[in-house]
Amino acid sequence: MITTSEDVARHAGVSRATVSQILNGRGQRFAEATRDRVNRAARELGYEPSSAGRTLARGSSDFVIALIPHTTFGATLQDFFSRMTDELAAHGLTLVLRLSTPSTASLGRVIASMKPAAVFSLTRFTDEERALIGDRGVTGLDPSATNFFDYNHAIGLLQGRTLIAHGHRRLAFAHLADARQDPFGADREDGLREACREAGLPDPGSVGLDVTPDDAERALDELGGTGFAVACYNDDVATALLSAATRRGWQVPEDLALIGMDHTTLGRLTLPPLTTIDYDLEIAAEAAIHGILTITGHADTAERPERHARLRVIAGGSI
Amino acid sequence: MITTSEDVARHAGVSRATVSQILNGRGQRFAEATRDRVNRAARELGYEPSSAGRTLARGSSDFVIALIPHTTFGATLQDFFSRMTDELAAHGLTLVLRLSTPSTASLGRVIASMKPAAVFSLTRFTDEERALIGDRGVTGLDPSATNFFDYNHAIGLLQGRTLIAHGHRRLAFAHLADARQDPFGADREDGLREACREAGLPDPGSVGLDVTPDDAERALDELGGTGFAVACYNDDVATALLSAATRRGWQVPEDLALIGMDHTTLGRLTLPPLTTIDYDLEIAAEAAIHGILTITGHADTAERPERHARLRVIAGGSI
DNA sequence: CACACCTAGTAACGCGCGTCAACACCATGT
DNA sequence: ACATGGTGTTGACGCGCGTTACTAGGTGTG
Numbered sequence A, B: 001m002i003t004t005s006e007d008v009a010r011h012a013g014v015s016r017a018t019v020s021q022i023l024n025g026r027g028q029r030f031a032e033a034t035r036d037r038v039n040r041a042a043r044e045l046g047y048e049p050s051s052a053g054r055t056l057a058r059g060s061s062d063f064v065i066a067l068i069p070h071t072t073f074g075a076t077l078q079d080f081f082s083r084m085t086d087e088l089a090a091h092g093l094t095l096v097l098r099l100s101t102p103s104t105a106s107l108g109r110v111i112a113s114m115k116p117a118a119v120f121s122l123t124r125f126t127d128e129e130r131a132l133i134g135d136r137g138v139t140g141l142d143p144s145a146t147n148f149f150d151y152n153h154a155i156g157l158l159q160g161r162t163l164i165a166h167g168h169r170r171l172a173f174a175h176l177a178d179a180r181q182d183p184f185g186a187d188r189e190d191g192l193r194e195a196c197r198e199a200g201l202p203d204p205g206s207v208g209l210d211v212t213p214d215d216a217e218r219a220l221d222e223l224g225g226t227g228f229a230v231a232c233y234n235d236d237v238a239t240a241l242l243s244a245a246t247r248r249g250w251q252v253p254e255d256l257a258l259i260g261m262d263h264t265t266l267g268r269l270t271l272p273p274l275t276t277i278d279y280d281l282e283i284a285a286e287a288a289i290h291g292i293l294t295i296t297g298h299a300d301t302a303e304r305p306e307r308h309a310r311l312r313v314i315a316g317g318s319i
Numbered sequence C: 001c002a003c004a005c006c007t008a009g010t011a012a013c014g015c016g017c018g019t020c021a022a023c024a025c026c027a028t029g030t
Numbered sequence D: 001a002c003a004t005g006g007t008g009t010t011g012a013c014g015c016g017c018g019t020t021a022c023t024a025g026g027t028g029t030g
Helices: A005-012 A016-023 A032-045 A051-058 A075-089 A104-114 A127-135 A152-165 A185-198 A213-223 A235-247 A281-295 B005-012 B016-023 B032-045 B051-058 B075-089 B104-114 B127-135 B152-165 B185-198 B213-223 B235-247 B281-295
Strands: A063-068 A094-099 A118-121 A171-176 A205-209 A228-232 A256-259 A276-279 A311-314 B063-068 B094-099 B118-121 B171-176 B205-209 B228-232 B256-259 B276-279 B311-314
Touching: A005 A016, A005 A032, A016 A032, A051 B051, A051 B104, A063 A075, A063 A104, A075 A094, A075 A281, A075 B094, A075 B104, A094 B075, A094 B094, A094 B104, A104 A127, A104 B075, A104 B094, A118 A281, A152 A171, A152 A185, A152 A228, A152 A256, A152 A276, A152 A311, A171 A185, A171 A235, A205 A213, A205 A235, A213 A235, A228 A235, A235 A256, B005 B016, B005 B032, B016 B032, B063 B075, B063 B104, B075 B094, B075 B281, B104 B127, B118 B281, B152 B171, B152 B185, B152 B228, B152 B256, B152 B276, B152 B311, B171 B185, B171 B235, B205 B213, B205 B235, B213 B235, B228 B235, B235 B256
Parallel strands: A063 A094, A063 A118, A171 A205, A171 A228, A228 A256, B063 B094, B063 B118, B171 B205, B171 B228, B228 B256
Antiparallel strands: A276 A311, B276 B311
């Protein structure tokens, strides 16, 4: 049931070497009739080269490992990876997803055994991870390698500027308490801090919370009363704070202003609806894809997508 | 930088065949001293067998492909797959995640080239998928193969019984309108229908909606007025309906009763908090893992986890 | 006619590994 | 002295593929 290049060769009446070359782009050297015969045979037999054989012969596989952050994997991220999967597949690369676990041992084993063409992560590699990848002779791609998809600073900055433009002057950033869930938090808070500096405001405060009624209330206490404008790690955090504030009888945005991030569907359902930031993953995906194709030597054109992050403020009623 | 079994052999002063056998459990036949030398050498050199070589020699790889449904990939599912990753790794299997795309072509290519030990899916394979997998001589595992993790019928049933126990008599099921996002909907509605039959009630109604304010309102209209008790596909759907009902001035649960599913954090934040169902993925994970180990011939013990779904109703204020 | 030079295609090798028949060695029995 | 039976180890093969040196046949050139 499994078709090998040998089968294709026999079926086309040529040698295996011929098949291999024709199917791998080195086909100019052959007569057009032969090319056609081979291509047709491959198609008719449903031939799909064995990844293992190919890997062995070439020294590295066609797999690209994407580390997926331990954060909610909503529709946006799904589309992102879905897009990447298709685009890379068009270049013969197979995207494979791995949950990024705290223990790097498992990642090390996978990299060593898989010999991926590249390792990709939306979050910055830890030093451990970087070492692991480098040691195996694999190239990694993370936001630090290119600024194309490091929008997190820009996100915090935009949140800050938006709040400030609305006249808010006491700013704070709300993280997710669980650090694993908060992979982009530090960068975003950085951005917020920069916005404060620009406006001559003191550095923003910082709280961390779980998305639960109780912990949101605690976070409100930690913040220290009303009058704050909070840039939230994401819409879930904003929703939790909004809910706690409402229960407490605070008016949003008068007593507490909130700006979220992600433009989630649930964020549109609150009262007031959240003001939030929309993040164009389309462009980020393009950048990531281009980066990977470059690394793996598949980049067809030298042109690189120069467009920058397209962040949009989605007006709600929470600031 | 890459260590091969040849290196290990040289370092331990034995042949490659010896290394291979000792490292693959066929080591009883060797002297203990030799075993130790080989194991130590492998450890010192950080040897990790090449997946490609192994695959080629054995005919099938150590990869297990998990198709992840096109639905929100929240903390629960993450934990589920995280657990599977670790557990399978302990048996030498590498779990690899793939987004399940509508087009099966891509999946076919991946299966053909990867020769996975198994393909796993939380949702039932489509006929296309099943054919694809079978043709390549790969075994698949989906809920239909074992009832261990097909809890969806049970979920709908429990939602129905719970609503009925609270005195509700006009029931309906609320799907997500986007079929891709609603992979478990049909099974759950089935369960709800059974609950209605049990109680001698007419078949439940059925609506589909997007999680947006406007579409939730439309769904309320489609339902046809107040007095319904709605079993929702998940907490997001319930939240959308709750939000729309509140905006419309309906009282929950008096005018509209809602029961969700998933016990999401955001569902705890609404007013009233959602009554919902909690799903013990731990047990489902065990079942799935056991299934895969059986398929791949790695099952160490014949004992199979006999425990059944542990579904719990989480009391809120919405029914 | 000898020679160089293309064109079209192939034989042969090695990638890293698992497997198994075969072998060397030694102790035991006859 | 030789056969017998372990025990411990290895040589050699093949998995499917990409690659390279090479051959066979044709086409000019001096």
